[in-house]
């Protein structure tokens with residue numbers, strides 16, 4: 001898409017704009033830079049500027065366009081955001097009907113498909129293109145004269161809903177693409193809109209915390225998001241899109257080329273340049289700046305190799321950042337595709353190979369109500385155990401009262417359960433058709449199931465909360481959160497020990513972690529000298545954890561790990577928050593009014609401040625050591641580092657500190673900006689990604705230590 005020379009140029013130009021604002025004469029160059037950075041970020045996942053730097057460039061363009069509205073172009077990066085729709089989405093006709101695919105579930109089905117294809121074409125061996133079957137919502141886009149002209153949902157396959165404005169919110173879809181370089185005037189292309197597993201999880205966590213309905217799975221999330229009336233809300237859902245099919249195009253000379261060979265009204269031409277195979281069409285889409293499955297696809301000859309690749313992909317299904325539910329096998333030669341043609345439902349030149357289902361049905365046999373660390377009472381469905389995708393599921397969170405009502409879930413119901421990869425199992429729906437009439441409505445408790453105090457619901461919220469801060473359930477959950485891996489990371493503690501120690505009155509609140517009576521613990525079954533020593537050391541070590549971990553560990557509402565880091569960087573020590581007002585808090589990066597109010601409230605509460613003071617007396621670090629730790633040497637000056645996997649000799653935080661002390665920088669992701677990836681045990685996707693960027697040096701923990709020793 002961008003040559004090395006263009007890349008170098010655009011990067012240089014952007015750096016200049018970051019140093020000195022672009023002027024009106026630079027507006028085209030600025031737009032090109034923004035498009036380029038979108039491509040690096042959304043298509044290559046390899047950004048060359050930070051998010052803040054991107055925003056800075058974007059703001060410059062917004063300002064220039066505001067001052068010079070006559071210079072706004074239709075496909076400017078600022079033109080993605082549209083206005084809210086009042087009426088529904090208009091219906092539009094697809095240029096070629098969107099058919100579905102025939103499904104196969106095992107090797108025999110595939111062998112059968114290949115046999116038929118060979119018989120129908122008279123060939124001995126067929127070349128196939130095998131690619132993932134993305135599990136999202138299908139879309140159809142029309143590009144005309146190099147610009148995105150229309151986006152539509154699948155609808156009934158013949159007609160869909162026009163959702164162009166929402167499609168524009170998906171940053172991996174370019175608003176313009178040089179189809180004319182391929183002699184194409186108009187093209188209809190097909191693809192799938194997805195929500196990544198990470199965005200899905202983040203979205204649901206937020207919804208759950210706010211007591212709003214959560215989404216059942218990333219697929220529903222994607223299709224639901226496309227039909228939201230407010231494009232700004234669509235933009236917030238971080239959707240992505242893969243484009244995998246060109247169903248129709250016209251050449252600059254006016255020739256028409258279509259999937260539908262026997263289209264009665266049109267004079268359809270034969271397949272010819274720019275692409276005569278499916279894989280070439282994927283390559284073209286990739287080169288035009290679309291995210292096509294160019295890197296994921298494989299072209300193979302014969303069905304055995306197809307089966308092999310399908311199995312290979314199924315094995316790494318869980319490691320992918322998005323959901324796939326199978327593979328799609330397509331005859332690669334487009335002329336052969338035309339020869340095979342279609343039935344009224346599906347093409348004869350393609351078949352889906354579906355992976356093992358991750359859905360199952362089970363019976364909802366009861367409901368338990370759990371109390372979380374913020375006092376939120378969460379209903380948990382107890383199910384007859386059902387084996388789905390390799391694990392037995394017997395209990396599933398139903399999130400809140402709204403969720404139960406919306407899905408009309410009743411005790412005794414048969415429910416459809418889905419486990420999507422590393423996504424927590426969800427109840428998709430109940431099956432009212434199989435009700436016997438004996439099902440029971442789920443009643444929400446009025447009192448806390450643990451401490452019996454009355455439950456409250458804030459206005460506009462769907463969560464019932466126990467507001468008794470001494471409620472044992474909340475206390476226990478708060479301690480569990482405090483010791484957890486992402487918080488203070490006190491190893492050998494864990495939820496089971498917290499519960500045990502609390503029941504035995506060895507633990508009563510967070511500070512009591514640091515005054516544990518180890519003699520009493522030694523009397524307990526299963527606690528030998530070694531395990532007690534381990535626990536004691538882990539607790540002692542945790543006192544030196546960096547400030548952002550302590551802030552996160554306190555469990556302040558809406559303060560996740562990222563916000564905790566922002567907060568830690570803004571102060572010298574934790575007590576500084578007690579004198580900050582909401583406005584000051586809100587001025588920090590990515591902290592809105594809701595979060596700021598919550599932090600303010602937390603530090604205005606005397607009990608909380610008292611507890612933190614107590615923790616200080618017990619020897620916990622309260623200071624932002626990062627800011628104060630002065631650079632001791634310049635050995636690593638200008639060099640960027642990232643640690644991945646489990647280190648044997650160093651704690652992650654110590655390693656990061658060493659880097660900074662020697663003048664180096666820690667970055668958060670693998671990109672061409674990264675100089676060194678330090679790899680510990682069981683390193684995963686970061687290592688794989690780094691291997692693909694040959695400027696990154698991949699080193700071991702020992703090699704890293706050697707570097708800083710010098």
Ligand code: IVH
Pocket residue numbers: 099100101131132133134135137138190191192244245328347350352
């Ligand atoms: S090709 C005419 N390729 O699966 C053939 N479809 O059950 C057009 N899908 O409606 C479809 N990934 O939404 C194709 N790599 C892929 C796909 C894919 C997902 C979806 C698509 C289609 C459904 C068929």
